[in-house]
Amino acid sequence: xxxxxxxxxxxxxxxxxxxxxxxxxxxxxxxxxxxxxxxxxxxxxxxxxxxxxxxxxxxxxxxxxxxxxxxxxxxxxxxxxxxxxxxxxxxxxxxxxxxxxxxxxxxxxxxxxxxxxxxxxxxxx
Amino acid sequence: xxxxxxxxxxxxxxxxxxxxxxxxxxxxxxxxxxxxxxxxxxxxxxxxxxxxxxxxxxxxxxxxxxxxxxxxxxxxxxxxxxxxxxxxxxxxxxxxxxxxxxxxxxxxxxxxxxxxxxxxxxxxx
DNA sequence: CTCTTATTGATATAGAATATCAATAAGGAA
DNA sequence: TTCCTTATTGATATTCTATATCAATAAGAG
Ligand SMILES: [Mn+2]
Ligand SMILES: [Mn+2]
Ligand SMILES: [Zn+2]
Ligand SMILES: [Zn+2]
Numbered sequence: 461x462x463x464x465x466x467x468x469x470x471x472x473x474x475x476x477x478x479x480x481x482x483x484x485x486x487x488x489x490x491x492x493x494x495x496x497x498x499x500x501x502x503x504x505x506x507x508x509x510x511x512x513x514x515x516x517x518x519x520x521x522x523x524x525x526x527x528x529x530x531x532x533x534x535x536x537x538x539x540x541x542x543x544x545x546x547x548x549x550x551x552x553x554x555x556x557x558x559x560x561x562x563x564x565x566x567x568x569x570x571x572x573x574x575x576x577x578x579x580x581x582x583x584x585x
Numbered sequence: 586x587x588x589x590x591x592x593x594x595x596x597x598x599x600x601x602x603x604x605x606x607x608x609x610x611x612x613x614x615x616x617x618x619x620x621x622x623x624x625x626x627x628x629x630x631x632x633x634x635x636x637x638x639x640x641x642x643x644x645x646x647x648x649x650x651x652x653x654x655x656x657x658x659x660x661x662x663x664x665x666x667x668x669x670x671x672x673x674x675x676x677x678x679x680x681x682x683x684x685x686x687x688x689x690x691x692x693x694x695x696x697x698x699x700x701x702x703x704x705x706x707x708x709x710x
Numbered sequence: 711c712t713c714t715t716a717t718t719g720a721t722a723t724a725g726a727a728t729a730t731c732a733a734t735a736a737g738g739a740a
Numbered sequence: 741t742t743c744c745t746t747a748t749t750g751a752t753a754t755t756c757t758a759t760a761t762c763a764a765t766a767a768g769a770g
Contacts, residue, residue, distance in 0.1 A: 521648030521649050522648060523646030523647060523648050523699065523701075524646050524652070525648075527649070539687065539693060542696060548691070548693075550687050551687065551690050551691065552683075552686045552687050552690075553686075555680065555683070558677075558680070558700075558702075561677045561678075562664065562675050562676065562677050562702065565676050565677075566673070566676065566706075566707065567707040567710075568664060568673075568702075568704045568705065568706060568707065569704050569705040569710060570664075570702065570704040571667060571703045571704045571705070572702070572703045572704075573700055573701065573702045573703065574648065574700070574701045574703075575683075575698055575699070575700050575701075576648075576698065576699045576700075576701075577683075577687065577693075577695070577697070577698045578696045578697045578698065578699075579693045579694050579695040579696045579697075580693065580694040580696070581693060582691065582692040582693065585692075585694060
């Protein structure tokens, strides 16, 4: 099935880029409703998924959190402020070598890992 | 509010210990129903939360997954097999020094971090 | 044993994300 | 441009996980 370009898809992509890099689907929906009130919530959820599958945005999964979407697609980590709830980028080199440490011992075929940080952001201190 | 000992609480704790270390609330519920059919689902969810707050079991949060409960309370990592979906313990030393790397640059008060691995387990290869 | 109240369990509720499906519109072909 | 196929939309229903509500029950201190 060939993908088609729609006004909705473009609005959604632009909203993700505008909304501080880590918006939820609901936040994207609310943002777009301002300029395009007729958009459906299902369309937003659907396209956010499609856009992340196509690599145009990055889907961020947090434990016990609703999914978020990042316009920065390169590999990087995130930290959640436990006070204000905001998600920030972590400016840190990628941790390497983690894969080998467990492959040896148990015979896992290792695919990926994810690190999630928690703390208090400078603004909330 | 002083905590009381109940049959249900004990059944739930024992079920967690019996069920391969990483059971979901639904799995614990199904397991207990065999011997104690009258137990309520809310009671299972409630006590799993209480037990983890009291440090008797450990609550494991996976992104986009239902919560799981581990009778091993010491700090360790987990890997999820992307084929069978099972969660395994990762036999690896704790990664240290991650906290300092980000504190310096952005002024975060660092509280915790979580690493989640994904791969294919030996059985599924 | 008695009494206070923590706990139970049936049920309702909340929240996130996907499924359904008739109506619409993107975009290739003529 | 016009026609046609079908991907996409948007209203709505559904699924799934977890928590909230609340009358009835029972733990356990006195
Ligand atoms: Mn980011
Ligand atoms: Mn474990
Ligand atoms: Zn903050
Ligand atoms: Zn497996």
